[in-house]
Amino acid sequence: MEKMFLATLLFCVVVVIVSSYITILYRAKRKVSITIRQSKQHYNQAPGPKPWPIIGNLDILSHYQHNPFEGFTKLTREYGDIYSLTLGHTRCLVVNNLDLIREVLNQNGRFISGRPDFLRYHKLFGGDRANSLALCDWSQLQQKRRNLARRYCSPRESSSNFIKISDIGCQEMNELVKELDQRLEQAIDLKSLILKACANMFSIYMCSQRFDYNDQDFQLMVKYFDEIFWEINQGHPLDFLPWLQPFYQGHLRKIVNWSTTIRQIILERIILGREMNVDLDTDDDGDFTDALLRSLREDSEVSRNTIIFMLEDFLGGHSAVGNLVMITLGYIAKNPSIARQIQEEVDAISSNGQRNIQLSDMSQMPYIMATIFEVLRYSSSPIVPHVATEDALIAGFGVPKGTIVFINNYKLNTSSENWSKPEDFEPKRFLEEANTKRCSIGSDSGIETIKEMQLKKNIPHFLPFSIGKRTCIGQNLLRAYAFLLLTNIMGRYDVDGKNLTEIQMNPATLALPAKCFPLILRRRSF
Structure with missing residues (x-):
């Protein structure tokens, strides 16, 4: 009886978590859609694998624990040189060639000059990552x-x-x-x-x-x-x-x-x-x-x-x-x-x-x-990802504010094309x-x-x-x-x-x- 009660309780907890996640994901997606539509033209989001509840696409990168950038590189075969990922419930964008990297860091540098709001970064700098030159947003x-x-x-x-x-x-x-x-x-x-x-x-x-x-x-x-x-x-x-x-x-x-x-x-x-x-x-x-x-x-x-x-x-x-x-x-x-x-x-x-x-x-x-x-x-490889501080546009795809942008320098450094x-x-x-x-x-x-x-x-191509x-x-x-x-x-x-x-x-x-x-x-x- 006790085991059945624990199993039922665990099932209820999972249902609550999954339901909450789906609700958050729906609201975030709706908010993104509204944000993008506020501009003169509606822009599609970059393609990418469908995320799982709660973990997003972290299951894909888990196969490349020693080198997640190798995982990023392999995904280009299916989704191209720019694609979306959801890590946890965080929207991410991965760019994988020189022209796209220049578009992100040079042409859109003032829009994509933030850093991720990771808890570890705050802990390293007295509770506020703004204290760090490398981990703060641009100001x-x-x-x-x-x-x-x-x-x-x-x-x-x-x-x-x-x-x-x-x-x-x-x-x-x-x-x-x-x-x-x-x-x-x-x-x-x-x-x-x-x-x-x-x-x-x-x-x-x-x-x-x-x-x-x-x-x-x-x-x-x-x-x-x-x-x-x-x-x-x-x-x-x-x-x-x-x-x-x-x-x-x-x-x-x-x-x-x-x-x-x-x-x-x-x-x-x-x-x-x-x-x-x-x-x-x-x-x-x-x-x-x-x-x-x-x-x-x-x-x-x-x-x-x-x-x-x-x-x-x-x-x-x-x-x-x-x-x-x-x-x-x-x-x-x-x-x-x-x-x-x-x-x-x-x-x-x-x-x-x-x-x-x-x-x-x-x-x-x-x-x-x-x-x-x-x-x-x-x-x-890039140590710290970038973050969009405003809505931006990359290669014709909409990049909502708050999106984490990974620069896959690893692909530049290991490609036989280069x-x-x-x-x-x-x-x-x-x-x-x-x-x-x-x-x-x-x-x-x-x-x-x-x-x-x-x-x-x-x-x-060496950056x-x-x-x-x-x-x-x-x-x-x-x-x-x-x-x-x-x-x-x-x-x-x-x-x-x-x-x-x-x-x-x-x-x-x-x-x-x-x-x-x-x-x-x-x-x-x-």
């Missing part, structure tokens, strides 16, 4: 924050900040080498050391403050930043099924702990010691922290929370650099021929290890940059012949023609940092510090894997788990 404050940061994140080659980035990178490399030299010939957790070096590069550049690698606050901050980078790169059922929240309270508390701990360390170890000593009478901002503190005193729209969250955002960028470098070293360990070509390029510039590689050497080292770009092609043998890891695809050199050789004055290579100047209003503002810092780390590591060491089968990278994300794969460094002999 005047967002524009102001980007303008303030641009000078420091995108410095010109001739600027003092560009030289500063190079000097800081080389100095921190010397500290990293001391740590690496103590761990030669053994399988080590290289990722944690690289992340600490990256974090110091960012901290010295933005805050004029370096931390000892054994500093417990510093270790905790670096660890939690890396956990957050992994978290943002992962899809989560809670994003589209918010009624699951009671089952994920433990995970949400963990997210809050990561972010609040980082914020407290930044406040106590960086900001409190600086904010009382800001010189308002000088035009020299000094570093990014000075610029933020000056804006706090000069601009009534900038709050103390604003600058703390901005500093947190940009310091956290070191996680992207560290993960990119670690993934690149993984591919180098699995491809010895690529390692040799990188080392030949490094040796020619550094005079066989006589000096550190600097940012000014980048233009003469196209192969290492091609390797970084190949890792980005092989591994990158790349020859896209499944191969081949840096040379980013190189082209430059001007050839003719020089005499030997005593008989023979002439040898030397073909020089350079990075391809324009690959329209690792996105385009339009929400393009990655920190891309120059990422390129600069990844270049300095990789060239100076490869100039000093041979990199091997303890077991090459252990070196596993997800083909559609730059994030690695905290414990990924060990690598072995061996000192090179010249």
